[in-house]
Amino acid sequence: MSYTLRANNISKRFGTEEAIKGVKLDIKKGETVAIIGPSGSGKSTLLRCIGGLEKVTSGNLEIKGICGMVFQNFNLFPHMTCLQNISYAPIRVNKAKRDKVEKRARKLLAMVGLSDKAGAYPAQLSGGQKQRLALARALLLNPQVYVFDEATSNIDSESEEQIMNVIKTLAESKIVILISHRLANTVNSNLIYFLHDKKISESGTHQQLMKKNGEYAKIFTKQKELESINKNINDIKG
Ligand code: ADP
Ligand code: MG
Numbered sequence: 140m141s142y143t144l145r146a147n148n149i150s151k152r153f154g155t156e157e158a159i160k161g162v163k164l165d166i167k168k169g170e171t172v173a174i175i176g177p178s179g180s181g182k183s184t185l186l187r188c189i190g191g192l193e194k195v196t197s198g199n200l201e202i203k204g205i206c207g208m209v210f211q212n213f214n215l216f217p218h219m220t221c222l223q224n225i226s227y228a229p230i231r232v233n234k235a236k237r238d239k240v241e242k243r244a245r246k247l248l249a250m251v252g253l254s255d256k257a258g259a260y261p262a263q264l265s266g267g268q269k270q271r272l273a274l275a276r277a278l279l280l281n282p283q284v285y286v287f288d289e290a291t292s293n294i295d296s297e298s299e300e301q302i303m304n305v306i307k308t309l310a311e312s313k314i315v316i317l318i319s320h321r322l323a324n325t326v327n328s329n330l331i332y333f334l335h336d337k338k339i340s341e342s343g344t345h346q347q348l349m350k351k352n353g354e355y356a357k358i359f360t361k362q363k364e365l366e367s368i369n370k371n372i373n374d375i376k377g
Pocket of ligand 1: 153156158184185
């Protein structure tokens with residue numbers, strides 16, 4: 140079987156509120172998938188179901204291997220150092236050997252540009268550094284599926300670039316699922332799912348969706364215009 144992640148008509152209800160309705164996904168190892176859609180369209184709920192943080196109300200989800208998640212709000216432990224934040228789950232939950240875990244944790248800290256922060260606490264880090272720490276923590280668990288929910292929103296552009304680079308390397312052998320409202324981050328995905336009103340309304344590559352000239356194309360074109368206006372304003376400001 141070639142799939143690694145498959146969602147068969149999954150739905151999720153919170154009381155009477157439907158958060159996702161009949162979503163189908165079929166994602167193979169080595170693919171990067173973007174989930175795009177307006178606020179409230181069900182993106183986070185879908186990712187939380189994939190990560191096992193929510194139970195689907197109907198349909199089923201098949202995932203081979205574990206899923207690592209990186210969120211917009213980091214979810215770090217404030218009372219633990221960077222090294223402890225990363226090593227906690229493998230040592231406590233998976234009962235891995237401490238010296239082995241810490242050795243790998245230091246390597247991953249270096250990979251995300253935080254080798255000098257092993258003993259620092261999250262409060263001593265910038266937003267971008269916190270997010271790179273959250274990424275290192277996900278990497279240590281060596282998941283087959285990575286989920287990034289607006290993980291590069293509200294952080295400095297250098298951290299964003301670093302994180303996008305790590306995502307690119309991961310994508311070669313894993314599954315990466317990316318939510319980002321900056322469509323520039325998602326144009327190179329193998330597949331883009333556009334969520335509208337809790338359902339997938341369009342899917343395809345960037346080129347296919349631009350050709351289709353639907354909702355995705357509209358939003359992409361608008362963002363491009365806004366970015367170029369912002370650039371002009373910044374150029375004038377010097
Ligand atoms: P997005 O991430 O695209 O902004 P969400 O997945 O957060 O969308 O939300 C989809 C819908 O589900 C929204 O209408 C939201 O209010 C609702 N929802 C999400 N989580 C909960 C929850 N825990 N309880 C009740 N409703 C929720
Ligand atoms: Mg969300």
